Amino acid sequence: MSEATFRGGVHPYEGKDLSKDLPIKTVVPKGDMIFPMAQHIGAPATPVVAKGDRVLVGQKIGEASGFISANICSSVSGTVKAVEPRMVLNGSQVTCVVIDNDGEYETIPGLGEDRDYTDLSADEIRDIVKEAGIVGMGGAGFPTNVKLAPKEPDKIDYILVNGAECEPYLTSDYRQMLERPEEIVGGLKVILQIFDKAKGLICIEDNKPDAIIKMQEAVRGEDRIEVKVLKTKYPQGGERTLISAATGRKIYSAKLPADAGCIVDNISTVIAVYRAVCKQTPLITRVMTLTGEAFNTPINVEVRLGCNHADLVEEGDGFKEEPKKIISGGPMMGFAMFDLNVPVTKTSSSILAMTEDQVAEFEPTPCIRCGRCVDACPGNLVPQKMAQAALHNDYDTFVKLSGMECYECGSCTFVCPAKRPLTQTFKQARQHVAAQARKK
Numbered sequence: 001m002s003e004a005t006f007r008g009g010v011h012p013y014e015g016k017d018l019s020k021d022l023p024i025k026t027v028v029p030k031g032d033m034i035f036p037m038a039q040h041i042g043a044p045a046t047p048v049v050a051k052g053d054r055v056l057v058g059q060k061i062g063e064a065s066g067f068i069s070a071n072i073c074s075s076v077s078g079t080v081k082a083v084e085p086r087m088v089l090n091g092s093q094v095t096c097v098v099i100d101n102d103g104e105y106e107t108i109p110g111l112g113e114d115r116d117y118t119d120l121s122a123d124e125i126r127d128i129v130k131e132a133g134i135v136g137m138g139g140a141g142f143p144t145n146v147k148l149a150p151k152e153p154d155k156i157d158y159i160l161v162n163g164a165e166c167e168p169y170l171t172s173d174y175r176q177m178l179e180r181p182e183e184i185v186g187g188l189k190v191i192l193q194i195f196d197k198a199k200g201l202i203c204i205e206d207n208k209p210d211a212i213i214k215m216q217e218a219v220r221g222e223d224r225i226e227v228k229v230l231k232t233k234y235p236q237g238g239e240r241t242l243i244s245a246a247t248g249r250k251i252y253s254a255k256l257p258a259d260a261g262c263i264v265d266n267i268s269t270v271i272a273v274y275r276a277v278c279k280q281t282p283l284i285t286r287v288m289t290l291t292g293e294a295f296n297t298p299i300n301v302e303v304r305l306g307c308n309h310a311d312l313v314e315e316g317d318g319f320k321e322e323p324k325k326i327i328s329g330g331p332m333m334g335f336a337m338f339d340l341n342v343p344v345t346k347t348s349s350s351i352l353a354m355t356e357d358q359v360a361e362f363e364p365t366p367c368i369r370c371g372r373c374v375d376a377c378p379g380n381l382v383p384q385k386m387a388q389a390a391l392h393n394d395y396d397t398f399v400k401l402s403g404m405e406c407y408e409c410g411s412c413t414f415v416c417p418a419k420r421p422l423t424q425t426f427k428q429a430r431q432h433v434a435a436q437a438r439k440k
């Protein structure tokens with residue numbers, strides 16, 4: 001069994017044993033459901049319901065307001081209580097539709113009914129994906145219908161299903177590969193219907209041997225699909241590193257995966273495509289991991305969008321002690337949560353509750369020029385020099401050092417013996433450069 005990989009990367013503590021053997025549990029929502037109109041990259045959706053309206057499961061309550069935007073559909077039936085700004089994961093205020101869940105879960109006509117994707121054209125499939133409000137659920141939130149409409153579709157050679165799940169602690173994709181392999185293969189076959197010259201690769205790290213076996217069994221007899229085994233290393237699941245490891249092709253910040261003949265979709269996204277196209281069900285649920293040493297009972301849950309994160313904590317039997325840090329996402333690329341009373345969105349992947357805040361325990365010291373950050377960087381960058389330029393506000397040099405190629409994976413910060421906040425420095429520098437470019 002050959003293993004594909006990329007240059008650089010790191011091997012952080014995985015932490016997956018806490019939840020990897022726990023089957024997905026379906027969560028019943030409690031209280032009001034809150035649906036932010038911004039759950040994706042691009043323009044926020046425009047609310048198409050008003051206070052007092054009754055809505056059904058699967059009904060569109062927010063409409064895409066631009067080419068890069070996405071619809072929002074209700075995951076419950078009930079009455080619209082308000083359309084108003086509410087706080088979301090990153091602490092900002094976003095226009096939200098608030099629905100009083102009536103607990104009836106009355107659906108729109110046809111929801112859940114079978115549909116034969118082989119009778120559909122490529123444009124019809126893209127329109128269904130758009131109507132369903134599907135976006136990249138690995139964290140990016142890019143509208144999937146746009147990704148499935150490259151300028152030159154005949155040049156797409158590979159559809160890569162990202163089952164690497166390299167981020168420590170997270171096990172939701174892993175559980176779906178074990179429990180829902182037919183839906184993953186079904187979704188991939190739908191996408192391959194659009195790109196009739198492409199091959200499907202389901203990419204899985206070698207620390208998930210049972211998932212590899214399960215998916216290999218699921219693709220047996222499929223001449224256009226195979227399982228690609230990847231070496232376990234962070235950030236193997238990054239879009240650029242995945243393409244490099246699986247196909248040997250390279251892309252940079254000025255290019256899209258389609259420029260290298262590839263389209264990359266997360267496990268959850270591919271399942272969402274299957275459900276939208278084959279089961280006439282829009283994106284209204286997602287699987288999350290509730291984990292970390294502070295949880296009494298780590299668990300994987302399927303949750304309806306709009307649920308409150310605070311209510312989900314009870315599904316893990318609460319905390320055994322007050323967490324020192326709570327993270328949305330994984331420890332490498334997730335971000336700290338300061339309030340759990342925020343809604344679950346399409347890109348919510350986990351609640352990670354830590355008993356220690358290792359970052360807060362370290363005091364950064366001057367760079368010792370050891371070069372470990374250079375060895376770890378999967379982008380072949382020189383983080384030490386980039387940090388020096390960024391800290392001196394020398395953004396021209398930062399750009400000349402290819403600083404905009406950084407995708408903030410955190411590998412350099414992880415290996416730095418001086419505990420310098422390199423990734424945070426680069427994030428701020430890239431935001432400044434991008435803001436200046438927009439002004440021009």
